[in-house]
Amino acid sequence: MSTATDTASRPVLTGAPRRTRSARSALHTVIGIVLVAIMLFPVYWMVNASLAPAGNSLNIQWLPLNPDFSGYSRAIADQGQNLITSLIVAVGACLLSIVIAAPCAYALAQFRIKGTAALLFLVLISQMIPGIVIANALYTVYTPLGLINSIPGLILADASQGIPFAILIMRAFLETFPTSIVEAARVDGCGHVRAFWSIVLPVSKNSLITAGIFSFLFAWSDFLMALTLTTGESIRPVTLGLYTYIGTNDTDWSAVMSTAVLSSLPAVILMIVAQKYVAAGATGGAVK
Amino acid sequence: MTTTQSAITAPAAGTPAPRRRRNTGDLLVRYAFVLPAVLYMIAFFGYPIIKNVVMSFQAYDFSTFFNGKAPFVGLDNYAATFSDPIFLRALGNTALFTVGSIAGQFVLGMALALYFRRRFPLSGFLRSLLLLPWLLPMIVSAAVWRWILEQDNGALNAFLTGIGLIDDPIPWLTSSDTALIAVIMVNIWLGIPFNVVLLYSGLQSIPEELYEAGQLDGATGWKSFWHITLPMLRPVVSVVLLLGVIYTIKVLDLIIGLTGGGPANATQTLATRSYEMSFVEFDFGQGAALSNILILIALAFSLVYLRANARAAKNG
Numbered sequence: 001m002s003t004a005t006d007t008a009s010r011p012v013l014t015g016a017p018r019r020t021r022s023a024r025s026a027l028h029t030v031i032g033i034v035l036v037a038i039m040l041f042p043v044y045w046m047v048n049a050s051l052a053p054a055g056n057s058l059n060i061q062w063l064p065l066n067p068d069f070s071g072y073s074r075a076i077a078d079q080g081q082n083l084i085t086s087l088i089v090a091v092g093a094c095l096l097s098i099v100i101a102a103p104c105a106y107a108l109a110q111f112r113i114k115g116t117a118a119l120l121f122l123v124l125i126s127q128m129i130p131g132i133v134i135a136n137a138l139y140t141v142y143t144p145l146g147l148i149n150s151i152p153g154l155i156l157a158d159a160s161q162g163i164p165f166a167i168l169i170m171r172a173f174l175e176t177f178p179t180s181i182v183e184a185a186r187v188d189g190c191g192h193v194r195a196f197w198s199i200v201l202p203v204s205k206n207s208l209i210t211a212g213i214f215s216f217l218f219a220w221s222d223f224l225m226a227l228t229l230t231t232g233e234s235i236r237p238v239t240l241g242l243y244t245y246i247g248t249n250d251t252d253w254s255a256v257m258s259t260a261v262l263s264s265l266p267a268v269i270l271m272i273v274a275q276k277y278v279a280a281g282a283t284g285g286a287v288k
Numbered sequence: 289m290t291t292t293q294s295a296i297t298a299p300a301a302g303t304p305a306p307r308r309r310r311n312t313g314d315l316l317v318r319y320a321f322v323l324p325a326v327l328y329m330i331a332f333f334g335y336p337i338i339k340n341v342v343m344s345f346q347a348y349d350f351s352t353f354f355n356g357k358a359p360f361v362g363l364d365n366y367a368a369t370f371s372d373p374i375f376l377r378a379l380g381n382t383a384l385f386t387v388g389s390i391a392g393q394f395v396l397g398m399a400l401a402l403y404f405r406r407r408f409p410l411s412g413f414l415r416s417l418l419l420l421p422w423l424l425p426m427i428v429s430a431a432v433w434r435w436i437l438e439q440d441n442g443a444l445n446a447f448l449t450g451i452g453l454i455d456d457p458i459p460w461l462t463s464s465d466t467a468l469i470a471v472i473m474v475n476i477w478l479g480i481p482f483n484v485v486l487l488y489s490g491l492q493s494i495p496e497e498l499y500e501a502g503q504l505d506g507a508t509g510w511k512s513f514w515h516i517t518l519p520m521l522r523p524v525v526s527v528v529l530l531l532g533v534i535y536t537i538k539v540l541d542l543i544i545g546l547t548g549g550g551p552a553n554a555t556q557t558l559a560t561r562s563y564e565m566s567f568v569e570f571d572f573g574q575g576a577a578l579s580n581i582l583i584l585i586a587l588a589f590s591l592v593y594l595r596a597n598a599r600a601a602k603n604g
Contacts, residue, residue, distance in 0.1 A: 028408035035400065036414045039480065043420060045443055046432045060446050104325035111318045119322065121594075126333045128590040130538035132562050133579045136572060137336030140343070143353060160332045167325060192317045221425035223541040228567055239427045243545060246431050253435055260428045267423035275416060282419060282485045 046264070050075075050257035071254030072262075079259050082241035085151070086220055089237055090266070092155035093219035094212050097162030101211060105170035106200055110179060120171075127164045134160055135228040142229055149235045157225040162215030169214075169281065173207035174200070210277040213270055220266050238263050337583070343576035350570040358573075365577040374553050374561060375578070382537060382557040385472055390532045392476035397483025397528075402513070404484070405491050415488065422481035430545025433474045437461050437546075464554035467547050471555050475542060479535075483528055490524030491517070523600035530593035534586055558582045 037044075050071050051064040076083075108116055138157055139148070147153030177200070185195045201208070226240040236244075242259050245251075271278055344365050346358040369375050404415045421429065436443045437460035445457040460470040494517065502512045518525075540559040543549060549556040549564060556564075558578060566575030 025406075025408040028406055029410050032404065032408065032411060032414045035403065036417050039418055039477070040420060042429070042432045042436060042477070043424075045436055046428075049435055060441060060443065100324045100328055103321040107318060107321035111321065113315075113318050113322070119326070122329060122333075124594065125587070125590055126329060128534050128586050128593075129333060129337070130540075130559055130579070130582050130586055132538070132540060132559050132566075133340055133583055134332065134336045136343070136562070136566050136575055136579050137339035138332075139566070140339065140348070140572060141335075156332070159328070163325065163328060192314075192321070196321070217423065221427075223425065223427045223545075224563075227544070228563070239425050239541075242427055242431055246434060246545070253441075256431055257435065260431045263428050264424050267425070268420070271416075271420060271423055278419065278423070279416065282422075282482075 043264075046257050046260050049253055050261045052254045052257075054252055054254050068254070071252075071258035074252065074255040075258035075262060078245070078255065079238055079241045079262070082236050082238040083262060085235055086237040086239070086263075088151055089154045089158060089222075090216050090220040092151065093158040093162055094216040096155055096159045097166045097215035098208065098212055100159070101163050101166035102170060102201065102204075102208065103196065105167045106174055106196055108167070109171045109174035109177070110182065123164045123167050126160075127168075131160075131224045135224055138225075139228055147229070149230050149232055151235060153229055154222075154225060154235070154237065155219070157229055158219035158222045159215070161218035161222070162211075165218070166211035166215055169211050170204060170207045173204055177203065206277065206280070209274065210281045213274055213277050214281045217267060217270065220263075340576040340579050340583070343572055344574075344580050346573050348572040348576070352572070361573070365573045368574055369577045369581070374556060377553050378556045378558050378561040381468060381553075381555060382559075384468060385475070385539075385555075385557055386533055386536045388469075388472040389475040389479060389536050390529060392472065393479035393483045393532060394525075394529060396476065397480050398487055400480065400484045401487035401491055402517075404488060415484070418484055419481045421478055426478070426539075426541035427545045429474065429478055430542050433477075434461065434546060437470055437474075461547050462551055464551045467551060467554040471543055471546055474546060475536065475539060478542065479532065483532070486524065486528045486531075487521070490521050490528075494520045523596070526596040527593065527600050530589055530596055533589050534593060537582065537585060537589075558585075 048061070048064050051067040051069070052061060052071070053068040054070055054074070107113065108120060134157070142148045142153055147156075181203075182195050182199055185199055186192075190199075221239065222237065223239040223243065226237040227243070230236055230240065238259065242256070242263060245256050245259060343358070345360055345362060346352075347361045347364070348358040352358045400418065404411050437445075439445065439457050439459045439462060442457075442460070444460070445454070448454045449457065458466060460466050498516050498520070499512055502508070502516050507515055537557075538559050539557070540563060543555055543557060543560050544563070547555045549560040559582060562575050562578035562582060564575075565578055566572045569575075
């Protein structure tokens with residue numbers, strides 16, 4: 001990430017006096033802040049509305065000068081259970097994605113087994129399959145299997161986004177991992193499984209975290225599988241809860257926006273505490 | 289939420305010969321590493337795709353779930369789909385939605401990426417904040433924008449009337465004249481971060497010397513953008529645009545959340561129509577037929593993308 005120090009250490013090419021340059025870069029910062037503020041206005045507006053008093057005909061308050069937290073108490077009363085469901089599903093999908101993807105990524109990167117190129121190709125293509133295609137077919141098999149309205153059903157379905165992503169991102173990392181380390185351990189009689197567990201996994205911690213964060217966020221954000229693979233209120237992720245909330249006619253916007261804020265928390269928290277990993281996943285080696 | 293792809297270049301041909309002869313047991317262990325993933329992919333990608341193809345030739349509807357009967361009906365589902373005026377509407381909307389979204393995202397994303405390439409205090413921090421809309425659940429964004437675009441109390445109408453640009457509030461999401469435009473607008477907002485991230489990283493890889501040399505030849509501002517930046521960025525640009533198309537044609541959460549495909553099918557796309565057919569009208573046969581059309585379009589762009597990506601990898 002480039003920072004202010006870059007400006008100072010770079011030779012001044014234009015020959016402009018230092019003061020004008022710093023005034024100009026201050027102006028750049030101001031414009032940059034304005035641009036980001038415009039882009040993030042909807043996020044501000046969500047927080048602002050969540051702090052407004054209840055009611056459909058809200059008068060527009062541009063600043064939450066008199067914050068009212070009743071929206072949050074209604075949101076938690078109505079959606080608390082759904083938030084917990086989302087959390088369980090997202091953690092489950094995250095773990096499942098890692099458990100399935102990590103060994104596969106390692107094998108694809110390091111074992112020269114037959115079919116590697118074909119499997120990679122299929123994993124790439126799978127990310128481009130529209131989710132509705134999966135949902136259509138899953139509904140018809142989930143019904144007889146009793147997986148409709150079930151946490152395991154949602155975990156399995158939601159991992160369909162996490163697994164291909166995790167395979168690709170971890171494989172990209174493991175490609176650069178020196179084979180010699182594992183080879184040495186193998187010569188010492190260490191089996192594939194132990195080499196993977198005690199050598200490969202610890203060194204690929206960063207890519208594991210990135211894969212885990214995104215697998216979690218994919219499942220947390222999932223709406224389509226929740227919409228199609230649940231039918232009642234017993235098991236309802238918060239994304240679907242939010243949707244049915246908006247759908248009610250006399251919409252209580254402060255409770256809706258409070259729910260929206262609560263649903264955004266994992267993304268916001270991860271963006272702050274795990275910025276490095278999020279940035280790594282965002283570029284994801286998309287252009288290599 | 290959209291994601292980025294990890295680009296893969298096929299492993300180099302002629303892999304190094306195995307150092308020692310592996311016994312069968314060893315080989316089995318190696319295959320065991322990929323087995324769970326392969327089984328998952330078969331169950332959650334392979335099977336659904338085949339099932340969709342089969343269902344699209346069947347009368348697979350509500351009664352099927354009770355009596356288990358889904359008689360084959362040949363091409364009836366496709367015939368019904370193509371003669372359905374809503375399908376044609378959805379096809380047109382999908383094209384408009386995709387082209388409009390991509391154009392907007394790309395132009396604004398490029399502008400922001402170029403702006404943030406300058407070095408100034410906080411630029412890295414501000415750039416990382418830009419990622420936020422991309423990380424939020426799409427249905428959250430839909431809810432927020434529904435509130436912003438609300439006719440009577442929405443922030444956008446309040447702002448536009450406040451500065452005197454419009455006299456009467458615009459029914460953004462409830463009029464069939466403006467709904468598609470509004471949905472595209474929101475999707476542009478959602479897609480900007482993705483474009484900024486990829487274009488910014490592409491811009492970083494253009495050597496500074498090129499601009500310095502260009503400056504000597506009088507290429508500054510627009511000229512340098514046109515003659516240095518764009519040509520150097522071309523492989524990245526094609527990847528960004530193609531990935532954009534692949535993700536945009538399957539967008540469903542946002543439209544369902546904002547308008548539900550309405551009013552009067554004004555924002556109906558292939559993806560939303562496929563959902564509606566299967567899960568609202570319970571005609572899985574026709575829903576599958578629509579899905580298959582969607583898949584064909586997605587795959588066509590995916591193959592073009594993979595080719596462009598391989599080229600980008602070779603040049604980069």
